[in-house]
Amino acid sequence: MVKKRKKFQGVLNILSFNRHFYVIGLLVLVILIVALIIFKIPTVITGIILGVFLYGFLMPLLVSAYVYDFSGYYDFAWVEELGLKKENPQQIVNINAGFDETSFILESHFPKANIQVFDFYNAKQHTEPAIVRARKVSLVYPNTQKIQTNYIPLEDNSVAIVFLLSAVHEIRSHAEKVLFLKECKRICAPNGKIITVEHLRDIPNFLAFSIGFTHFFSRKTWKKAFKEAGFATFKETKFTPFMSIFCCSS
Incomplete structure (x- = not known):
């Protein structure tokens, strides 16, 4: 659907x-x-x-x-441009922060894959009115599981691709972010990938959102987080001047 x-x-x-x-x-x-x-x-x-x-x-x-x-972001043509469909992944994980606009779209692009969806939204920590309102209208993918950022209930080396689409910036603590990314790395197969899409705290987003760009993190911060989480590669692809796609593997 x-x-x-x-x-x-x-x-x-x-x-x-x-x-x-x-x-x-x-x-x-x-x-x-x-x-x-x-x-x-x-x-x-x-x-x-x-x-x-x-x-x-x-x-x-x-x-x-x-x-x-x-821009075509929700057409997901960029998924094909990254060569992800050619890899024919069998196990895909999509993790959101309480607002899911992408799981059903991923299902249409990877019809043969088993897609598992997790939501790390924490009502006590994520109290911004925007998040609360978004959750009221968000589609819920079947069998979506609520998780904590320090544990993803999957076996080691079991997932081909983990999608983190405009979600992880909601984890404001750097230490918590690294811990979460370590969990993503743990469940990734040896040739698995983490695909993260985020706005950055940079000049284009400052010109776009003025002081609001502080809600995002810089490329340097993301690179540091992925490195501390143990990822061996960190590749950035720009999707419009305002968004970056990070492709990381173990």
Whole structure:
């Protein structure tokens, strides 16, 4: 079962899950406009102030629409470009942080594989309103198992590919992230791969999300985490200027 994505679903998700930020932003915009009028700020300065505000307000939505609605991310053509389908994997694991938009799509791309899905969402730790709202509308893949980040209930060397798609940045502690990646490495077969897709804390994402880019981690941080987890290879492929695909193997 693959639920067809609606037009602009990516950006609509952003608006829905983060609506508290946008409501506050609109209130701030109204107050700002009133203040500029009351204090009779010169037109040029007013234009600059409003321009900066609107840039920070609208740019995340425009970039999100580009990445999630127009780049082909959810078509998963990039999976074929990485040569993953040619390997004909039998065992695939997909791990999410409480919001799953990809497991059914993976199933359609790997129809002969056994796909197991795990969710490391922790209600006590992951209390952001956006995550809570996302979980209410997330599709749940059959037999999805709840796990802790320090243990994946699978045997050693049993999985061909582990997909971590826009999920692991929710693990904010570096030590916890390394521990989780060690678990991913443990379940990977000798020639297995970990495929991680993430926004980075870099210039393009700063221009896109301004201060919001601090929610992501730098390439250096990811490389350090994978190295400390024991992975022998770390290869980055850019998927749009705003997202990176890390392919790591043991």
